[in-house]
Amino acid sequence: MERRDDVMEVRFINREDVDLVKRMNMYCFGLPEERVNWLAENVFSPENCIGAYEEGKLAASLYIFPFEIFLGERVVKMGGIANVATLPEHRRRGYASRMLIESLRIMRERGQIFSMLGPFSYEFYRRYGWELGFHKKKYTLHMEDMKKFGDPGWSFRPLGPDDIDSMNSVYESFIKHYHGGVRRNQDMWKRKFEEIKKFEKNFHCYGTEDQEHNLRGYIFFSIREEKFYVEELAYDSLRAKKALFYFIYLHDAQARQIIWRAPADDNTSLLLDDPGHKLEIQSGMMVRVVDAKSVLENYPFDPALKESFTMKIDDIYAPWNNAVFKVEVEDGRAKVEVLRSNVSADLRCSIQVFSQVAIGYIGLKEAVQLEKVKAPNKGKLDKIKRLFPAKVTYINDHF
Ligand SMILES: CC(C)(COP(=O)(O)OP(=O)(O)OC[C@H]1O[C@@H](n2cnc3c(N)ncnc32)[C@H](O)[C@@H]1OP(=O)(O)O)[C@@H](O)C(=O)NCCC(=O)NCCS
Structure with a gap:
């Protein structure tokens, strides 16, 4: 055309x-x-x-x-x-x-400074600078797997818009373990409940409370055709997670299987007597650095590291990123200066790879090992690698 x-x-x-x-x-x-x-x-x-x-x-x-x-x-x-x-x-x-x-x-x-999207095709968005930034562990568990999580002595109750504050505290304590999760405000929580009420059948939200009636975990779920779909599970401790598993088990008369897309580092398999269940890794959202200078300035560097380096990013669609950045890291923060794009740099990569490293989906070490980063000086590179370790990325907001 x-x-x-x-x-x-x-x-x-x-x-x-x-x-x-x-x-x-x-x-x-x-x-x-x-x-x-x-x-x-x-x-x-x-x-x-x-x-x-x-x-x-x-x-x-x-x-x-x-x-x-x-x-x-x-x-x-x-x-x-x-x-x-x-x-x-x-x-x-x-x-x-x-x-x-x-x-x-x-x-x-x-x-x-970042952008994210759920792609219909990774290839389509990759050419504009977005790259794979998230994956989830998809469990297919047997309801019987949950039997071992006995009654925790905590209570369960349905949650609604009146519980948003306590739910958000649990959510934040959970999501702060990860990179990329959305900070939700009151309006977003309210809309989530409204949308469920209006459009979702068999969709529920329950919470578990300790003896002092503090909310310690919650679950959004639906049950369809004897399958228990976990849409979101958040908890502030292992005990709360086990309590929610017991809550799931209370549905053994309604469902035989549990389907759950959990964060990539979830280790539930290690809690089960029989780890022989189906476990899939599913690729998820894409990420793009929109403003490389600000991302470097806001990146949570390890405060124990002090280092300076230069980095060339190739980005044809965002010319402000298509430059060499001089980065000085100290006390967990970076001072960043933009240099001309044609000076030589300690390392060079595409905006796609920088986006994956910046969100933490891959560490710089892995990016180098996959030959996605060019670095003429290996000694210098070893020092820079420590600045960008891999983190676990997780987002559960669908847009
Ligand atoms: C996907 C969609 C938005 C593309 O719109 P479009 O205006 O035709 O896209 P463009 O013409 O800008 O295409 C840009 C490039 O991608 C390619 N492209 C377009 N549609 C593509 C597709 N479905 N699959 C793979 N590549 C595609 C084009 O050939 C073009 O490549 P070129 O620059 O080498 O010629 C359109 O097909 C659409 O509305 N689809 C239905 C809704 C949808 O799925 N949206 C995506 C949600 S994540």
């Missing part, structure tokens, strides 16, 4: 175009009208939606969710790319491509 750069304009949508975007989302994602209307009223706002216009008519659209994510204890802004859609009569003309490139400029302006 012919590219239409001459007649195409990419910009924020007008309020009058909201109905068109709704129709586009119904068409491209097969979403029911009721859900699209609810999303438009409760979640979407035109100032986060960009469109590609052909001769003034909307041909494609893309949404940028304003999120904050945890990098361990640190919090940074992240633009969540969603609903990338081009009407079929306008496809393969570069509209999605132009919107993705424009989204980088917008996210940078808004201080969203």
